[in-house]
Amino acid sequence: EAGVTQSPTHLIKTRGQQATLRCSPISGHTSVYWYQQALGLGLQFLLWYDEGEERNRGNFPPRFSGRQFPNYSSELNVNALELEDSALYLCASSRGQSDTQYFGPGTRLTVL
Amino acid sequence: AQSVTQLDSQVPVFEEAPVELRCNYSSSVSVYLFWYVQYPNQGLQLLLKYLSGSTLVESINGFEAEFNKSQTSFHLRKPSVHISDTAEYFCAVSPSSNTGKLIFGQGTTLQVKP
Numbered sequence: 001e002a003g004v005t006q007s008p009t010h011l012i013k014t015r016g017q018q019a020t021l022r023c024s025p026i027s028g029h030t031s032v033y034w035y036q037q038a039l040g041l042g043l044q045f046l047l048w049y050d051e052g053e054e055r056n057r058g059n060f061p062p063r064f065s066g067r068q069f070p071n072y073s074s075e076l077n078v079n080a081l082e083l084e085d086s087a088l089y090l091c092a093s094s095r096g097q098s099d100t101q102y103f104g105p106g107t108r109l110t111v112l
Numbered sequence: 113a114q115s116v117t118q119l120d121s122q123v124p125v126f127e128e129a130p131v132e133l134r135c136n137y138s139s140s141v142s143v144y145l146f147w148y149v150q151y152p153n154q155g156l157q158l159l160l161k162y163l164s165g166s167t168l169v170e171s172i173n174g175f176e177a178e179f180n181k182s183q184t185s186f187h188l189r190k191p192s193v194h195i196s197d198t199a200e201y202f203c204a205v206s207p208s209s210n211t212g213k214l215i216f217g218q219g220t221t222l223q224v225k226p
Contacts, residue, residue, distance in 0.1 A: 004155075033212060042219065043202065048212030056212045090155055097210050103148070103156040 002027065004093050004104035012110045013081050021076040021107045025093030031055075032074040033094070033101055034066060038087035046089075049074055050097055081111045114139040116203050118217035126225050127195055133188040133220045135203030142208040145186040147177055150200045150219075159201070162186065198224045 005024045013019050025032050034046040045058040049068035057064075063079040072093075078085055088108050092101035119134040137143065144163050148156040160171040167179040177188045186203060203217040 006155075031212065033214075035214075043204075043214075043216040045213045045215070050212070058213070092156075092214075097212065098144075098206075098208070100146070100158060100161055101214060102158060105155040 004091055004102055006089075006091050006104040006107050008107060009105070010108045010110070012112065014112050015081055015083060017081050019078045019081060019085075019109055021078075021089050021091075021109070023074045023076070023091030023093075023104060025072050025074070025091075026102060029093035029095050029102075030072055031094045031097055031099070032068055032072065033092040034074070034076050035090045035092065036060075036087045037090060037106070038084070041087075043090070047076070055097070078109070083111050085109060086111045114141075114143065114205055114207060114215050116205055116215055116217035118201075118203055118220045120220050121218065122221045122223065124223045124225060125193055128192045130191050131189065131193050131197075131222065133201050133203075133222065135186045135188065135217060137184050137186065137203075137205045139184070139205060139207065143205045144208060145177075145179060146204040146206070146214070147175070147186070147188050148202045148204060148216075150202065152199075156202065159188070193222070193224050195224050195226060197222060 007022045031050040036044045048056040066076040068074045088106045090106045092103045094101045117136045125131045146161045147159040160169045162179045170176045175190045200219045204214045
């Protein structure tokens with residue numbers, strides 16, 4: 001069974017630009033979660049999508065947004081990039097709303 | 113609000129020695145508990161989880177963790193570590209109510225020396 005996949009592996013942007021990160025969940029999983037792992041800040045919950053709807057979001061500004069497509073894949077968009085957005089962004093998926101989360105390898109975003 | 117404290121940021125240990133990585137949590141509601149491992153430049157891998165039932169849970173690679181409700185702890189142990197166990201370990205909690213959110217500790221780096 002293929003795991004959670006994320007693309008791209010690395011992304012380099014400059015301040016003020018927009019970044020789009022993509023995630024494909026494990027087959028059969030309907031929930032997708034996004035986390036930010038920034039140096040010194042640990043792993044922070046960003047967003048949760050289930051059945052195409054945003055179910056919960058963490059304490060992040062509105063310029064962090066996303067969506068979930070009918071095939072359950074997901075996209076995270078970060079607008080007006082700031083230097084502090086540099087981090088590893090991890091996507092996870094689960095079979096149901098309260099099920100165990102399985103993580104992808106992450107996208108490393110660098111903002112210059 | 114829930115929180116997770118991993119009491120040691122780094123744990124150096126010699127190969128074949130036992131190790132314990134400590135995790136305490138605070139929560140006013142029932143929680144599910146997890147340990148994840150992150151190898152360098154990789155994502156998180158699920159190591160083991162406690163949802164209900166037996167308070168002692170085991171992984172396939174020799175790690176075990178015990179849920180202690182009275183002490184609100186979920187410490188991770190291995191009786192004999194290998195060089196390949198060198199990684200960062202994260203304890204996480206999820207409230208049993210449906211928020212979708214995992215709350216992570218700050219991580220413990222396990223450094224296994226030959």
